[in-house]
Amino acid sequence: MQLLVETEIECPWCFEQFPLVIDTSSGDYEMIEDCSVCCRPIQLEIRCSPGRLDDVQANPG
Ligand SMILES: [Zn+2]
Numbered sequence: 001m002q003l004l005v006e007t008e009i010e011c012p013w014c015f016e017q018f019p020l021v022i023d024t025s026s027g028d029y030e031m032i033e034d035c036s037v038c039c040r041p042i043q044l045e046i047r048c049s050p051g052r053l054d055d056v057q058a059n060p061g
Contacts (some may be wrong), residue, residue, distance in 0.1 A: 011035040016035070024052060037058060040060075042059070
């Protein structure tokens with residue numbers, strides 16, 4: 001099973017999109033990721049089950 005799923009997220013600060021690899025192995029989680037364009041922190045709420053990415057919400061951290 002492919003547990004690492006690549007997706008695109010939109011930065012809530014600068015609205016640029018960039019790719020991010022999500023580890024779906026342990027289900028729903030939250031993480032902070034710095035935007036690769038403007039470097040500001042993005043709070044990500046990730047909804048997933050192993051091998052399947054359901055939804056990613058990107059909020060200003
Ligand atoms: Zn940004």
